[in-house]
Amino acid sequence: MMNKIAIIALILISIISGAAASGQQRRDITAAERAAQAKAAGNKRKITVEKPDLEKIRTETLNPRGRYYYPKLLEKYWRNDTTMTNDEYRHLYLGYMFQEDYDPYRTSPYSGRTDELRGKTKHTREEIDTIRKYAELSLRDNPFDLRQMSFLVHVLKEKEKNMSAKIWEYRLEHLLGAIKSTGTGEDTANAWYVIYPAHEYDMVQLLGYEATDVDFIDPGFDHLTVVPEPETAKRLRDKAAKGFYFNVTIPGEQYELKHPEGEETPEAPPAPEATVDPDEIPAE
Numbered sequence: 001m002m003n004k005i006a007i008i009a010l011i012l013i014s015i016i017s018g019a020a021a022s023g024q025q026r027r028d029i030t031a032a033e034r035a036a037q038a039k040a041a042g043n044k045r046k047i048t049v050e051k052p053d054l055e056k057i058r059t060e061t062l063n064p065r066g067r068y069y070y071p072k073l074l075e076k077y078w079r080n081d082t083t084m085t086n087d088e089y090r091h092l093y094l095g096y097m098f099q100e101d102y103d104p105y106r107t108s109p110y111s112g113r114t115d116e117l118r119g120k121t122k123h124t125r126e127e128i129d130t131i132r133k134y135a136e137l138s139l140r141d142n143p144f145d146l147r148q149m150s151f152l153v154h155v156l157k158e159k160e161k162n163m164s165a166k167i168w169e170y171r172l173e174h175l176l177g178a179i180k181s182t183g184t185g186e187d188t189a190n191a192w193y194v195i196y197p198a199h200e201y202d203m204v205q206l207l208g209y210e211a212t213d214v215d216f217i218d219p220g221f222d223h224l225t226v227v228p229e230p231e232t233a234k235r236l237r238d239k240a241a242k243g244f245y246f247n248v249t250i251p252g253e254q255y256e257l258k259h260p261e262g263e264e265t266p267e268a269p270p271a272p273e274a275t276v277d278p279d280e281i282p283a284e
Contacts, residue, residue: 061095093178104251108141110134131155146202185244193247208232220249
């Protein structure tokens with residue numbers, strides 16, 4: 001499946017600067033961008049695994065005067081700020097569970113519009129434009145739809161929209177890094193925290209496994225039984241994992257809180273304005 005290939009390919013991501021432009025001012029700006037990206041890349045490599053203090057994250061992301069105030073983090077995310085640290089991405093990802101519009105089981109009306117095209121390795125120009133349109137609409141509605149994000153990266157590369165592809169790769173890699181920072185997935189005490197159950201499958205695919213079954217464990221854990229992909233089995237041999245644990249306590253609580261029995265699911269919030277396509281910006 002293309003989704004799986006795109007996610008596994010994240011391991012090879014290398015964020016680089018744009019092509020050099022004429023003029024000393026442009027060179028200075030490019031140098032500054034490179035420095036920021038290098039700093040962010042360094043932070044990316046130093047992911048610290050630590051069980052999150054969700055109450056602290058809730059307080060910090062709801063504090064208008066704090067560094068991690070959620071609207072500020074989301075604004076940085078949407079403007080492609082490469083200076084965002086791993087800790088900011090961690091607050092962005094986990095902090096979403098405490099925002100008013102959070103719903104762990106709400107799906108975008110756009111997310112399934114191109115499902116029939118996912119299994120194709122190559123797409124026509126018209127198919128690429130269609131996939132890109134609905135993937136971007138879905139991501140404006142839900143900025144943490146990792147599957148749509150990985151599919152978008154693939155079609156952007158097909159269309160040679162390389163700068164846009166790198167931006168979405170960068171976002172995707174850091175959001176997955178935020179999940180990995182919450183634990184090891186080995187047992188309930190070290191379970192990974194996810195804000196959507198679908199992210200459980202994205203994580204096991206990233207690690208080179210295929211999920212074959214899922215069990216819910218009280219009070220709020222999912223256990224995915226997995227089998228390694230051929231390359232993973234060859235690399236790890238008898239050390240390959242047989243399953244991974246995920247903490248879904250908050251998603252479960254929030255769903256029950258926001259969807260009392262008999263109440264209809266609320267409509268999705270309006271999508272933010274589209275950002276400028278970096279590949280369409282003329283060179284100076």
